[in-house]
Amino acid sequence: GLGCLVVVDEAPGGIDADRRGFIELYAHHVAAGVEAAGPQALTQRRAELPGLTLDRLRVGSFVLHLDSGRLTADTQVLHLFGIPGEDFDGRVETLLAVAVPDDIPALMSVLEPDLLSSGTAQLEFRIRRPNGELRWLGLRARVETAADGTPRRMLGVIAETSYLRPTADEVSLVQRLSAALAGTTTVRDVGRAVVGALRDPLGAGRLAVAEVQADQLVVAVLAPAEPAAWPEVWRAAWRSEWPEPPSHALPTLAEALREGQVSIWPEGADLEPGLAGIGPGGLAVLPLPADGRIVGVCLIGWEERHEFGPEERSLLTATAGLVGQALVRAHALDAEHELATMLQRSLLPRKLPELPGGVAVTRYLPATMGLEVGGDWYDVIPLPDGHVALVIGDVQGHSAAAATIMGQMRTAIRAYAVEGHPPDVVVAHANRLLVGMETDLFATCCYADLDMEEGEAWFVRAGHIQPLLRHPDGTTAELDVEGGPPLGVVADAEFPMTAAGLSSGTLIALVTDGLVESARLDLDDGVRRARQALARADPSDPGGVADALLGGDSRRDDDVALLLLRYDGMRVRPTRASWTVWRLPDAVMHARRFTARTLRNWGVEAELDVALLVTSELVTNALVHTRGEVRLNLTLTADRLRIAVNDPSPRTPVKPTSVDWEATGGRGLLLIEAMSQTWGSVPLSGGKQVWGEINLSSPRKEPPGGPLEGPPEGPTEGPPEEPTEGSAEEPTEGSADRPPGELPEGPRGPRRRRARR
Numbered sequence: 001g002l003g004c005l006v007v008v009d010e011a012p013g014g015i016d017a018d019r020r021g022f023i024e025l026y027a028h029h030v031a032a033g034v035e036a037a038g039p040q041a042l043t044q045r046r047a048e049l050p051g052l053t054l055d056r057l058r059v060g061s062f063v064l065h066l067d068s069g070r071l072t073a074d075t076q077v078l079h080l081f082g083i084p085g086e087d088f089d090g091r092v093e094t095l096l097a098v099a100v101p102d103d104i105p106a107l108m109s110v111l112e113p114d115l116l117s118s119g120t121a122q123l124e125f126r127i128r129r130p131n132g133e134l135r136w137l138g139l140r141a142r143v144e145t146a147a148d149g150t151p152r153r154m155l156g157v158i159a160e161t162s163y164l165r166p167t168a169d170e171v172s173l174v175q176r177l178s179a180a181l182a183g184t185t186t187v188r189d190v191g192r193a194v195v196g197a198l199r200d201p202l203g204a205g206r207l208a209v210a211e212v213q214a215d216q217l218v219v220a221v222l223a224p225a226e227p228a229a230w231p232e233v234w235r236a237a238w239r240s241e242w243p244e245p246p247s248h249a250l251p252t253l254a255e256a257l258r259e260g261q262v263s264i265w266p267e268g269a270d271l272e273p274g275l276a277g278i279g280p281g282g283l284a285v286l287p288l289p290a291d292g293r294i295v296g297v298c299l300i301g302w303e304e305r306h307e308f309g310p311e312e313r314s315l316l317t318a319t320a321g322l323v324g325q326a327l328v329r330a331h332a333l334d335a336e337h338e339l340a341t342m343l344q345r346s347l348l349p350r351k352l353p354e355l356p357g358g359v360a361v362t363r364y365l366p367a368t369m370g371l372e373v374g375g376d377w378y379d380v381i382p383l384p385d386g387h388v389a390l391v392i393g394d395v396q397g398h399s400a401a402a403a404t405i406m407g408q409m410r411t412a413i414r415a416y417a418v419e420g421h422p423p424d425v426v427v428a429h430a431n432r433l434l435v436g437m438e439t440d441l442f443a444t445c446c447y448a449d450l451d452m453e454e455g456e457a458w459f460v461r462a463g464h465i466q467p468l469l470r471h472p473d474g475t476t477a478e479l480d481v482e483g484g485p486p487l488g489v490v491a492d493a494e495f496p497m498t499a500a501g502l503s504s505g506t507l508i509a510l511v512t513d514g515l516v517e518s519a520r521l522d523l524d525d526g527v528r529r530a531r532q533a534l535a536r537a538d539p540s541d542p543g544g545v546a547d548a549l550l551g552g553d554s555r556r557d558d559d560v561a562l563l564l565l566r567y568d569g570m571r572v573r574p575t576r577a578s579w580t581v582w583r584l585p586d587a588v589m590h591a592r593r594f595t596a597r598t599l600r601n602w603g604v605e606a607e608l609d610v611a612l613l614v615t616s617e618l619v620t621n622a623l624v625h626t627r628g629e630v631r632l633n634l635t636l637t638a639d640r641l642r643i644a645v646n647d648p649s650p651r652t653p654v655k656p657t658s659v660d661w662e663a664t665g666g667r668g669l670l671l672i673e674a675m676s677q678t679w680g681s682v683p684l685s686g687g688k689q690v691w692g693e694i695n696l697s698s699p700r701k702e703p704p705g706g707p708l709e710g711p712p713e714g715p716t717e718g719p720p721e722e723p724t725e726g727s728a729e730e731p732t733e734g735s736a737d738r739p740p741g742e743l744p745e746g747p748r749g750p751r752r753r754r755a756r757r
Contacts, residue, residue, distance in 0.1 A: 191221030231277030282306030288324035375402035434488035472505035514558035644691035
């Protein structure tokens, strides 16, 4: 405590309840004035004080009767407002008439009966006296309630607080802090703004800004940031980047937070080590108020002896209010941004697939200005026959609706691509889908279908930025892809394809406009910068190339999505052979004979028996369950053999959940699953393809003379050749007439055309 206030009342009856209430309110003003005058006011003689503290505390009292709205004020209150006693009519509006208009809403929040609740209210406001003088007044009031809990009347005191207002330099400091806080969007930004605006002007040695969450201090920033500069209690709680000391370990701090008032301790104050070590020359604790509660705390400590002037408390109080409001706003933005980021990232692929003949990397950076979720997306879609689809897009706007459309577009394009449609059809289908969604939003998109074996690429562009290429010799180019309108604008729009050849070592960069265009950057200049970054980057490190394209951590007006692929080409070119299976009684035997002859020619011996069994089951399934042409396809890569059978039925085969041991069929798919490393089914134009893959025990190498010789690629047609009696190509007993392990076929699926051209 600062001391005590002694009041002697010689009137008969002593001090009643009303007078006690006025005295307590008056004591609060006296304490604030004495503390603001500095600790020397408690030890020096009154005559030696720079200003007579009690004389400066000109305090008047009033009573507001809430039932009638009438106000009784003493002469000191009227003098402070500059209203002659004979002109006062007992109405609150008469006092409000001289208040500065900007401060009237705050005054009304205290004096309006409908908004009152029991407790003590405190407020500083400005009035304009008849001579034009601007004066600061401080109001402290206490509401008394009736037996039923309704507000009955208000007891209040008003004192002049102009002497507590900051100087011109201090006003400038508050203005600079306010401007810095206006641009903050995260709790960390708030802490940095406070340190930048206060530490040097106040000459402070240490400064901390922390949120108060339950019984924990969640530090936003410390200056200096070195653990050695802070007391042991703080160092012991240093879990990650910043410490999180429990508030119960700092009881003086906890008490200051409960009181909610700025607390100042001079040099040599009796504090616990956790606080005394922060400010051995003086310490200020600023509870940060907002929304009627304490949301954080700011600690300012001085190494050398610091003299607290009369205006410093007012300055720190104003600072605390600004920081508290900024902290609440930033916390809300942090939570909103975290939710938006989680929503957007949940709609993007979690990881990229491993690609044969290439490496893909992606980057996504949310905007730092305007923290609503955006609609940028990307995807990498493995397709049959060594093809890969790359897609990047951007839905108009920043909102949950944009993110929702983004997720739908990404899913739709992936589905159309997996169905086997060519790039122009994929984009056209997505366009018609978006037009039919009854939304005002549109989207841009760039889609690329890459043949990883042949090095050919087909691009389609729907209102999006052109792809960027970096050739193996280091030169860059903006690929001229003929474009169509954005998705969702014209239902029957056409999207032409543009072909491009790729050499081993070529980099393909698909980007959204946030990377190359902003309010401060023209599109052409942004593309030129991106090409320069591509040219300088090391293609052996695709991740480093992506980081170089993103550039520095500057403020971004828009989200940035980047999809980068380095095309390496296949280490060993695949070898293919195919056979049209005639529907003859011994068709399975002929398919096995073709497979055996082809694999022996390719030098595949160890896996021959497994391959023949898989071939038998796949061909039998197709012959028994479908009508029409059946085609057997064999593909040999460096480390695996793929056996695939095309049939005209679009229905997906279903693996049985259980098989009766007495049944003569139903085990075909179970055998394929058991003998293959992987197997599956994909839709084809007019049917489907069921396939199984077998890993090779010894990966093959490309011979010096070129690819392995074998049956010609493409379908082999004509009458089947007779097998050699007793050869390994003969079917195993019962394989031709055994029903396959396939349950009734599922619903009709989508159609696809063959991906190879």
